[in-house]
Amino acid sequence: MRILVTGVTGQLGYDVVSCLKERQLECIGTGSSDFDLADADAVREYLMQYRPDIVIHCAAYTNVNQAQQEQERCRAVNVDGTRAIALACRELGAGMVYISTDYVFPGDGTQFYETDDRKNPQCVYGRTKYEGEQAVQEILEKYFIVRVSWTFGAHGNNFVKTMLRLGRERQEVRVVDDQIGSPSYTKDIAAVLCDIAVSEKYGVYHLTNEGVCSWAEFTQEIFRQAGIGAKVIPIPSSEYPTPAKRPLNSRLSKRCLDEAGFARLPQWQDALARFLKELS
Ligand SMILES: NC(=O)c1ccc[n+]([C@@H]2O[C@H](COP(=O)([O-])OP(=O)(O)OC[C@H]3O[C@@H](n4cnc5c(N)ncnc54)[C@H](OP(=O)(O)O)[C@@H]3O)[C@@H](O)[C@H]2O)c1
Numbered sequence: 001m002r003i004l005v006t007g008v009t010g011q012l013g014y015d016v017v018s019c020l021k022e023r024q025l026e027c028i029g030t031g032s033s034d035f036d037l038a039d040a041d042a043v044r045e046y047l048m049q050y051r052p053d054i055v056i057h058c059a060a061y062t063n064v065n066q067a068q069q070e071q072e073r074c075r076a077v078n079v080d081g082t083r084a085i086a087l088a089c090r091e092l093g094a095g096m097v098y099i100s101t102d103y104v105f106p107g108d109g110t111q112f113y114e115t116d117d118r119k120n121p122q123c124v125y126g127r128t129k130y131e132g133e134q135a136v137q138e139i140l141e142k143y144f145i146v147r148v149s150w151t152f153g154a155h156g157n158n159f160v161k162t163m164l165r166l167g168r169e170r171q172e173v174r175v176v177d178d179q180i181g182s183p184s185y186t187k188d189i190a191a192v193l194c195d196i197a198v199s200e201k202y203g204v205y206h207l208t209n210e211g212v213c214s215w216a217e218f219t220q221e222i223f224r225q226a227g228i229g230a231k232v233i234p235i236p237s238s239e240y241p242t243p244a245k246r247p248l249n250s251r252l253s254k255r256c257l258d259e260a261g262f263a264r265l266p267q268w269q270d271a272l273a274r275f276l277k278e279l280s
Contacts, residue, residue: 003027003197004052006037006085007059011153012099015190016056023194028052030059037081038073047088056097056197057085060129064103067125068243078128079135086139095142097197102149102181104130107247110180114253115147115204123244144196145204149250150218153186154278161279163219167228177216177234181250182208185271187278192262201260206252209268221269225276 003020007013008029017029028050035042037059047055061067061077082098089096103126104119121127136143152158160183166173189207196205213221216234223230237246254264265271 002052003054005029005056011156012186013058014155015186019190019194038076040084043084044088052094054095058099064125065243071124075128079131082132083135086136097144098136100133100145100147101129102250107249109249112251112253115256147206149208150181150183151186163222167223167230172231174233174235175216175219176237176240177214178236179248180212182212183218183268184208185275188265188271205256209265209271211267
């Protein structure tokens with residue numbers, strides 16, 4: 001079995017390739033120097049040469065704020081690029097895993113979103129990721145859509161790294177406390193993602209570490225575990241305006257994971273402890 005993983009230079013793709021290699025599965029990881037997702041011919045050519053049995057499509061245009069200004073580029077990468085991957089998978093008879101996001105949901109309320117709940121993305125990035133999901137569903141029968149959220153990993157920029165830096169530079173840090181979600185370690189995601197990818201239990205999944213918190217609570221725990229003395233000042237989102245609207249509710253139900261018999265991920269605090277150890 002040959003597996004191609006896009007986005008190997010990013011947080012999740014790196015950990016997915018490491019996990020596949022640990023399991024001694026034949027795989028290759030690609031970044032934007034291998035092909036530009038916005039170039040459909042280049043995508044097809046690369047996939048036809050490698051001829052994977054499965055593609056785990058982690059790569060994406062991920063700069064959520066910049067996407068508001070660069071809508072066309074974001075759509076070319078996240079929608080057209082995903083479509084190009086799905087078309088090549090269909091031609092090859094390969095399975096596809098598409099990594100998506102909590103941003104496909106409207107982000108209101110306090111409920112845990114089920115995989116098939118109403119979608120209503122609130123920003124350009126979220127819309128393009130949702131259109132990517134739709135392209136995969138239109139083109140393929142053998143597909144997985146796996147939505148992740150609030151990710152942190154050793155290979156890329158993320159909230160934990162930013163807070164570690166700010167906490168060491170400042171006496172106090174203002175962090176929003178009305179956006180709720182599940183911080184998720186890409187190593188933990190990668191482990192179950194690999195189980196899902198090699199199964200034939202096609203469908204839509206949510207994959208995050210267990211437990212929920214606000215960004216402010218997450219920061220408090222980062223500082224506590226890292227021994228940083230800076231004070232966390234909780235603020236509402238209205239005091240931290242961003243170009244892209246962020247979901248207040250990113251709670252994702254893991255019912256589909258349970259029903260398919262896949263393991264749930266550990267609690268986010270446990271994941272954070274292992275991540276801080278990996279960083280050090
Ligand atoms: N980070 C989060 O909190 C979060 C939350 C929900 C969902 N997700 C989803 O999870 C997946 C993985 O995210 P991540 O955090 O690992 O992303 P990341 O660290 O930003 O990495 C993005 C990857 O995509 C590649 N890429 C970007 N533009 C490309 C292009 N035009 N052509 C080819 N490759 C391109 C990058 O390659 P180069 O480095 O070579 O440019 C890089 O390997 C994405 O699908 C994202 O939408 C992330």
